[in-house]
Amino acid sequence: DTEVTQTPKHLVMGMTNKKSLKCEQHMGHRAMYWYKQKAKKPPELMFVYSYEKLSINESVPSRFSPECPNSSLLNLHLHALQPEDSALYLCASSLPLGGGEAFFGQGTRLTVV
Amino acid sequence: SQQGEEDPQALSIQEGENATMNCSYKTSINNLQWYRQNSGRGLVHLILIRSNEREKHSGRLRVTLDTSKKSSSLLITASRAADTASYFCATMGTGGFKTIFGAGTRLFVKA
Numbered sequence: 001d002t003e004v005t006q007t008p009k010h011l012v013m014g015m016t017n018k019k020s021l022k023c024e025q026h027m028g029h030r031a032m033y034w035y036k037q038k039a040k041k042p043p044e045l046m047f048v049y050s051y052e053k054l055s056i057n058e059s060v061p062s063r064f065s066p067e068c069p070n071s072s073l074l075n076l077h078l079h080a081l082q083p084e085d086s087a088l089y090l091c092a093s094s095l096p097l098g099g100g101e102a103f104f105g106q107g108t109r110l111t112v113v
Numbered sequence: 114s115q116q117g118e119e120d121p122q123a124l125s126i127q128e129g130e131n132a133t134m135n136c137s138y139k140t141s142i143n144n145l146q147w148y149r150q151n152s153g154r155g156l157v158h159l160i161l162i163r164s165n166e167r168e169k170h171s172g173r174l175r176v177t178l179d180t181s182k183k184s185s186s187l188l189i190t191a192s193r194a195a196d197t198a199s200y201f202c203a204t205m206g207t208g209g210f211k212t213i214f215g216a217g218t219r220l221f222v223k224a
Contacts, residue, residue: 004155033212039153042201042214056211088153094212101146102203102212106155 006091006105014113015081021108023074023091029103031096032074034066037088037107049074050096081112118216119202125221132189134218136202137182143205145178146212147187150199159187159200164207194224 004025013019023032030051035043048056049068063085065077074091088109092102120135136145144163148156162169162178162185169176175188189196202215 037153040219042217043156045211045213048211090155092156092212100144101158101161103158104148104156107153109153 004091004093004103004105006089006108008108009106010109010111012111012113013078013081015083017081018077018079020078021076021089021091021110023076023093023105024072025093025103026072027093027103028071029093029095030071031094032068033092033094033102034074034076035090035092037090039087043090047076078110081110083112086111119200119218121218122216123219123221125223126192128192128194128222128224130192132192132196132220132222134187134200134202134220136185136187136215138185138202138204138215139183140204141207142180143207145176145185146203146205147174147176147185148201148203148214150201150217151197156201189220192220192222194222196220197222 007022032049034046036046037043045058046060047066052068063080067075088107090107091105094102118137126132142164144161146161147159150156160171160174160176162176173190178185199217199219201217203212205212
């Protein structure tokens, strides 16, 4: 199984809503990532988890709250988002410590209204 | 912050022609990877080249890496309409597993 599964595929939320994005992999990868991608731009790294611990936070606003409950799951909790947060949110996983390629999910297309 | 820059930003070619994309980066790397993305969906990993390698092949893909110039190129030979996509280089720094993407090249292959 070489898949990273993200749910939901699409999400529309109001600025006062609380929602969560979910990501799951069963490849035994111990590094997991959240990226944000705006239209016609490259993915921008948000968070990195290594062995279920937050290793990198790229100065992301606190309205984005990541969580890694176990080695297969990664969540991104969203609260009080702004319209400019609308983007494609991509989850990825890889072997840790520079072990190789990152496998990406298909992303969640988020629209904040 | 993104450290890679790609050239050209967009490339339009006829089916059967070769496509070459270039990537430059700024800091020392552990490896460099190339990804393809169709229509703003997930990224598909194409090829990984480690910092101690100079060239790698996979099917119609050929990647070169010049660490002295901090640059890489991706060559797609005998292109097909299905190759139409955005192509990104991504570098993993020597510090660990932080993968940073370049700006990308949008490739259009006309049938």
